[in-house]
Amino acid sequence: MNKIFHQGLLLCVACQLAFSAQAETGSSAVECAKSAGFLVPPDAAGHLNYAPDREVTVLHLSLDVTPDFDHRSVAGKATLQFKPMVKPVQELKLDAVALSIASVTATVKIQAYQATADHLIITFAEPIPADQAASVTIAYHAEPETGLYFRTPKMGYREGDTHCFSQGEQIEARHWYPCFDSPNEKFTSEVTCRVPEGMTVISNGRLVEQAKDAATGLTAFHWSQEQPHANYLITLVAGYFKSLEGRHQAVPLAFLTPPSEFPEATNSFRQTEEIMAFFEREIGVPFPWAKYYQVCVNDFVAGGMENTSATTLTDATLFTDATENIINSEGLVAHEMAHQWFGDLVTCKDWSHIWLNEGFATYYQELFNGHKNGHDALLYDLYNSARHVTGIPNDTNSIVRRNFNAPSEMFGYLAYPKGAWVLHMLRSQLGEELYRRCIQTYLERHRYGNVTTEDLRAVVEELSGRSFDQFFDQWLYHAHYPELEVDYAWNELTKLAKVTIRQKQELSDQVMRFDFPLAIRFKGKFGTTDRVAEVKELAEDFYFPLASEPETVRLDPEYTLLAKTTFDLSDDMLSAQLADQTDVIGRLLALEQLANRQDAETVAKLKETLQRDSFYGVRVEAARALRSIHTGEALAALLDSAKQSDARVRLAVVAAVGGFFRESAGDCMRKVVADEKNPAIKAEAIRDLAAYEQPEIHQLLVNFLNSKSYREELAGAAISAIRAQDDPACIPPLLQALKQRQTDLPSRVFASGLETAGYLARNEDQKDNVREFLIAKVNDPKKLVQRSVFGALGTLGDPKAIPVLDTFAKAAKECPGQAAAEQAVAALRAGRKPVDDFKNLRSEVEELQKANRSLREELEDLKKQVESRKATTPTRKPRS
Numbered sequence: 001m002n003k004i005f006h007q008g009l010l011l012c013v014a015c016q017l018a019f020s021a022q023a024e025t026g027s028s029a030v031e032c033a034k035s036a037g038f039l040v041p042p043d044a045a046g047h048l049n050y051a052p053d054r055e056v057t058v059l060h061l062s063l064d065v066t067p068d069f070d071h072r073s074v075a076g077k078a079t080l081q082f083k084p085m086v087k088p089v090q091e092l093k094l095d096a097v098a099l100s101i102a103s104v105t106a107t108v109k110i111q112a113y114q115a116t117a118d119h120l121i122i123t124f125a126e127p128i129p130a131d132q133a134a135s136v137t138i139a140y141h142a143e144p145e146t147g148l149y150f151r152t153p154k155m156g157y158r159e160g161d162t163h164c165f166s167q168g169e170q171i172e173a174r175h176w177y178p179c180f181d182s183p184n185e186k187f188t189s190e191v192t193c194r195v196p197e198g199m200t201v202i203s204n205g206r207l208v209e210q211a212k213d214a215a216t217g218l219t220a221f222h223w224s225q226e227q228p229h230a231n232y233l234i235t236l237v238a239g240y241f242k243s244l245e246g247r248h249q250a251v252p253l254a255f256l257t258p259p260s261e262f263p264e265a266t267n268s269f270r271q272t273e274e275i276m277a278f279f280e281r282e283i284g285v286p287f288p289w290a291k292y293y294q295v296c297v298n299d300f301v302a303g304g305m306e307n308t309s310a311t312t313l314t315d316a317t318l319f320t321d322a323t324e325n326i327i328n329s330e331g332l333v334a335h336e337m338a339h340q341w342f343g344d345l346v347t348c349k350d351w352s353h354i355w356l357n358e359g360f361a362t363y364y365q366e367l368f369n370g371h372k373n374g375h376d377a378l379l380y381d382l383y384n385s386a387r388h389v390t391g392i393p394n395d396t397n398s399i400v401r402r403n404f405n406a407p408s409e410m411f412g413y414l415a416y417p418k419g420a421w422v423l424h425m426l427r428s429q430l431g432e433e434l435y436r437r438c439i440q441t442y443l444e445r446h447r448y449g450n451v452t453t454e455d456l457r458a459v460v461e462e463l464s465g466r467s468f469d470q471f472f473d474q475w476l477y478h479a480h481y482p483e484l485e486v487d488y489a490w491n492e493l494t495k496l497a498k499v500t501i502r503q504k505q506e507l508s509d510q511v512m513r514f515d516f517p518l519a520i521r522f523k524g525k526f527g528t529t530d531r532v533a534e535v536k537e538l539a540e541d542f543y544f545p546l547a548s549e550p551e552t553v554r555l556d557p558e559y560t561l562l563a564k565t566t567f568d569l570s571d572d573m574l575s576a577q578l579a580d581q582t583d584v585i586g587r588l589l590a591l592e593q594l595a596n597r598q599d600a601e602t603v604a605k606l607k608e609t610l611q612r613d614s615f616y617g618v619r620v621e622a623a624r625a626l627r628s629i630h631t632g633e634a635l636a637a638l639l640d641s642a643k644q645s646d647a648r649v650r651l652a653v654v655a656a657v658g659g660f661f662r663e664s665a666g667d668c669m670r671k672v673v674a675d676e677k678n679p680a681i682k683a684e685a686i687r688d689l690a691a692y693e694q695p696e697i698h699q700l701l702v703n704f705l706n707s708k709s710y711r712e713e714l715a716g717a718a719i720s721a722i723r724a725q726d727d728p729a730c731i732p733p734l735l736q737a738l739k740q741r742q743t744d745l746p747s748r749v750f751a752s753g754l755e756t757a758g759y760l761a762r763n764e765d766q767k768d769n770v771r772e773f774l775i776a777k778v779n780d781p782k783k784l785v786q787r788s789v790f791g792a793l794g795t796l797g798d799p800k801a802i803p804v805l806d807t808f809a810k811a812a813k814e815c816p817g818q819a820a821a822e823q824a825v826a827a828l829r830a831g832r833k834p835v836d837d838f839k840n841l842r843s844e845v846e847e848l849q850k851a852n853r854s855l856r857e858e859l860e861d862l863k864k865q866v867e868s869r870k871a872t873t874p875t876r877k878p879r880s
């Protein structure tokens with residue numbers, strides 16, 4: 001899935017991680033709830049995760065469900081066909097969380113069934129022999145808190161847009177139907193869903209039938225997925241939608257949105273056919289499913305989710321023409337579609353190999369960007385992801401690992417951008433043609449099956465005749481990347497260029513010394529000379545004979561190595577590198593060094609680059625470098641460069657000017673707010689005005705609170721600026737706007753308004769207004785809003801809120817918002833200010849971990865006690 005928003009939007013799904021923007025200009029990170037897992041270090045007790053046993057093989061799953069939109073529940077019947085694999089099976093244990101089981105029937109005699117907190121255990125009267133097919137049918141009812149999500153007017157969503165959607169990855173499907181919820185089980189499936197007239201249903205595979213039932217008045221949509229897939233890829237989206245249709249050869253395409261969002265559908269759908277055509281050529285395997293539909297839903301739990309043949313997308317990917325090229329859906333659409341091969345056709349056997357899904361989807365999304373927008377666009381993507389990866393502190397986990405507490409922890413920078421970089425390095429070492437053959441073979445060999453990292457290595461070794469043990473060991477089974485310190489010297493007498501390469505990464509059990517080929521390109525009067533240094537040691541000198549002293553020395557000119565490199569260039573080399581219009585990475589690296597200088601000559605060079613460079617990304621980085629230099633001349637250079645035809649660069653210039661606090665910068669922001677038509681750029685200027693405290697700015701922010709814009713981007717920017725100003729005088733107009741505009745504001749904007757209200761009033765003597773306003777929303781049916789209310793009450797610091805919060809804090813752990821309420825109560829009881837610093841957050845996480853560990857130990861102990869009572873011989877308790 002995609003957690004990240006591209007170009008200011010969420011880029012990967014369900015992946016709600018730290019979102020790095022695609023090679024885009026400053027993207028706003030969209031925080032996905034699930035990604036919070038990355039804060040938690042691996043289980044200190046050393047628990048490891050493996051794929052579960054498969055006592056039975058599932059042959060087919062049939063679901064027949066009727067959603068109840070009023071009560072946000074679902075009634076269903078699930079039929080599972082299966083057969084024991086090796087041994088006879090008398091007990092079938094299905095994943096099922098909080099399902100009310102009405103009945104269980106089977107093709108064989110059932111002795112009993114038992115619903116526990118998270119399983120349904122069916123005991124048969126006689127063992128079912130190995131290889132003998134049987135089936136069970138479970139009638140059930142569910143009011144799922146997760147796995148199936150409703151969006152209805154009663155909850156505050158628009159009239160006429162009512163819908164529901166499922167989300168399987170990683171392990172949510174068990175909350176709305178009983179299943180084998182692990183990626184190492186693949187089977188065919190069918191979904192029948194009964195909805196009121198006028199609604200539509202999207203699910204996996206092909207539509208077998210759509211028929212109205214005279215008795216109930218409901219229309220049944222019957223979808224069938226005739227190729228095997230993993231349980232987490234089963235999807236159900238039902239409700240009022242409008243659709244655009246298309247076709248790529250024999251594959252029907254569609255793009256659906258809730259009716260009120262349909263005007264923007266074309267913008268996001270536009271590239272779908274081109275992306276599919278590119279992937280079929282690049283991958284060498286035809287699109288593997290019966291159709292490809294993309295459905296936008298309200299407040300999706302991630303950026304996108306690659307269900308087989310029917311991707312779900314966040315509606316936040318929709319955009320208007322006014323945004324020019326700052327926001328588009330290309331990256332998200334490409335990412336999810338790439339998953340249809342990588343993740344869907346072949347699926348990681350367990351979550352420890354999730355990079356085989358996410359690394360591939362990320363890399364093929366980048367390859368499409370390079371195909372569509374030029375090779376420099378691919379390089380800029382790789383440059384941004386390398387900066388992301390090499391900027392992560394304490395990077396000591398390997399991409400493939402088993403020491404995690406929850407699968408969600410695996411959906412982070414290691415699986416996504418670093419996984420993509422590993423594929424890029426593999427492709428660079430194999431060459432494009434051989435790499436393509438390897439990937440095609442890997443997919444064909446394992447189609448509709450499961451894969452592990454070793455399956456990929458085996459194909460690569462077989463087709464290349466080379467050993468890739470070391471490559472996989474250092475990049476996938478060990479952590480980090482080379483941190484290189486490089487020196488260069490020229491000897492005029494011997495005509496030798498000396499390049500010294502030192503690896504400075506801290507070595508440990510997790511981090512190795514790396515072996516890699518490092519290409520070095522010398523340019524000078526002699527032309528261009530390419531050489532390769534085979535780096536194998538922690539410190540090595542390499543000598544290269546050249547006809548004359550080179551003008552530039554470029555390490556890794558084709559950008560094929562993930563590394564953090566320190567290589568200080570002379571002024572002449574920097575100038576030559578910055579001017580080389582054939583070398584986008586060289587120019588970006590030159591900008592990194594120039595950003596640390598403050599002289600007028602450097603500012604002049606950056607200004608020229610900002611105004612004239614051929615690639616937008618270099619112009620964007622030049623603006624950022626000028627901001628970093630932060631002199632009056634640098635600001636003047638930015639102000640002189642504000643006219644930019646490419647909106648991404650214009651945005652970067654405005655953001656860079658916003659990084660100064662000077663009269664001219666403030667004037668520029670005001671002018672942008674008044675004149676700029678592009679809402680993304682205007683929003684940036686509104687946020688940057690926070691630094692200015694004049695009464696007219698206060699009024700301007702209040703006006704924008706009440707302004708209308710697409711997805712209320714400008715009101716959201718005003719809320720951010722008001723929070724940054726931290727002026728309690730803004731509380732009344734903020735509350736007023738929130739009261740009047742709750743139904744207009746997207747959930748995230750409204751939630752940030754609530755949090756801001758609590759924050760602004762935290763030091764006030766009189767907190768009643770804000771407290772009462774927040775308490776009136778504690779039962780908001782939008783979970784995001786409810787959680788932000790609890791957070792805001794904790795931040796507000798008014799102990800009078802404790803009795804109300806307590807009623808939620810003392811509810812069952814599974815209740816939505818319980819943890820947030822408990823945290824708020826703890827904050828209020830401790831009489832401390834809200835947790836808005838990382839130190840507090842970290843200590844809270846540590847406390848929670850401690851509590852979690854001790855609970856787990858107690859639970860293990862209890863289990864052992866229960867088991868030992870059942871057993872005839874005593875069981876051992878492992879030493880902790």
Ligand SMILES: [Zn+2]
Pocket residue numbers: 001002003012013015335339357358361
């Ligand atoms: Zn993904």
